Amino acid sequence: MNIPAELKYTASHEWVRLEADGTLTVGITDHAQDLLGDLVFVELPAVGQELAAAEESCVVESVKAAADVYAPVAGTVTAINEAVVEAPESVNQDAYAAWLFKLAPANAADLAGLLDAAGYKASIDAA
Amino acid sequence: MLKTTVLNTAHRALGARMVDFGGWEMPLHYGSQIEEHHAVRRDCGMFDVSHMCAVEALGPDVKTFLLRLIANDIGKLKTPGKALYSTLLNEAGGVVDDLIVYYLSDTHYRLVINAGSTDKDLAWMAERLCEWRLDVCLIPLRTGPTAVAMIAVQGPHAKARVWEVLPEVRPATEKPGPFFAVEVGPLCIATTGYTGEEGFELTVPAAQAEDIWNALLAAGVKPCGLGARDTLRLEAGMNLYGQDMDESVSPLDAGLAWTVDLASERDFVGKAALLEKGRQRQFLGLKLLTQGVLRAHQKVVTAQGEGDITSGSFSPTLGCSIAFARLPLGVAIGDRVKVEIRGKRLDAEVTRPLFVRHGKALI
Helix, strand or coil: CCCCCCCEECCCCEEEEECCCCCEEEEECHHHHHHHCCEEEEECCCCCCEECCCCEEEEEEECCCEEEEECCCCEEEEEECHHHHHCCHHHHHCCCCCCCEEEEECCHHHHHHCECHHHHHHHHHHC | CCECCCCHHHHHHCCCEEEEECCEEEEEECCCHHHHHHHHHHCCEEEECCCCEEEEEECCCHHHHHHHHECCCHHHCCCCCEEEEEEEECCCCCEEEEEEEEEEECCEEEEEECHHHHHHHHHHHHHHHHHHCCCCEEEECCCHHHCEEEEEEECCCHHHHHHHHCHHHHHHHCCCCCCEEEEECCEEEECCCCCCCCEEEEEEEHHHHHHHHHHHHHCCCEECCHHHHHHHHHHCCCCCECCCECCCCCHHHCCCHHHCCCCCCCCCCCHHHHHHHCCCEEEEEEEECCCCCCCCCCEEEECCEEEEEEEEEEECCCCEEEEEEEEECCCCCCCEEEEEECCEEEEEEEECCCCEECCEECC
């Protein structure tokens, strides 16, 4: 299972990378794309949209199923990755390169509530 | 405990993602269901369909039995090997199952029924036999020396690949047109399928299944799972039991009027109910005109009232989302309708419930 050690995670299968400017880059994990199978549609949030922690931020759909993507922490969407809308399969090819959106967290301290790689792996194994 | 086919080990060796389908552990895909879909449309793919149940129906009364049991007219079958798609109905005209009937002789037919309906169908048929006092023996080819496995090889190059692997079947299988089975030794080779492409469905002794599967694999036939099977059959306009119709749905409301023989004098289970109720809904196709994916149970809003999607997915061949929907009478092909997806109403166009045949888009 591909769970990079340098990222943070949620139990709902989002990965989160803290960037140098304090924003968070968010995507879905390799495990999530594997469960979903071939992605065919991604609907991203709007730039400027404010999200509460664990709020539905966007949707990814595979041939098989639709899955909500949740905001890992509260914040404001600062950027979206239009390239994944054009090529949803890029998430299947490399889930950690094909990010979905960037978030300016409302409270930087909220990051402490996210899982590390070991914690995420444990949450999958427990499921 | 899930049931497994004799090819279970072969699927696992190929890295298949396995899922529960009607109580059977079956491959969903072997990596990418979209690639598997394209392989069938452009080249050749194969599916383990051994979860479906082949049943021998034998005895002096078998023709009488099937004429009375089945909604389509098996009396049309005169040439040994000829197949007919049909439904089994209950007294209320709901669909107990859909099936293929092969005619072998006036005292010997073979039925192929759905995996998830097998126990129900066998019980249903046994009850009718008892009630009608007919002399028919039903033998599911599941266990023991008569156990079979079924492999569907489908795609524009499917026949050539099967002939490469099983050259002994070529002379007998070059001529037959669609919906026909021939027996070559212990193998039964039928020109049936569930993809809208050319191909064969091979019914083989269970003990030979893995060797044949591996030989087809070595010949370049791509293993395909239930995921691709579902998108292929949806594009090809073929119904799925339990999704597009079930015991509460009339075949006339599921796009299956062509499989129901209401014209002749023959009486069959469910006929009176169908004649009384008539067609109440239309079974049509939808093409989503925006981004998104149509799914079963989404609500469709038309000028004539509401309907429901029964099967929906992304069409790898067309590159957009398509669906089957049960819609009010009066809705016409070409109409614009709205589909409710997560609180939004998206535009869709009503189409024939048939999207792709022999690799070509029809809409």
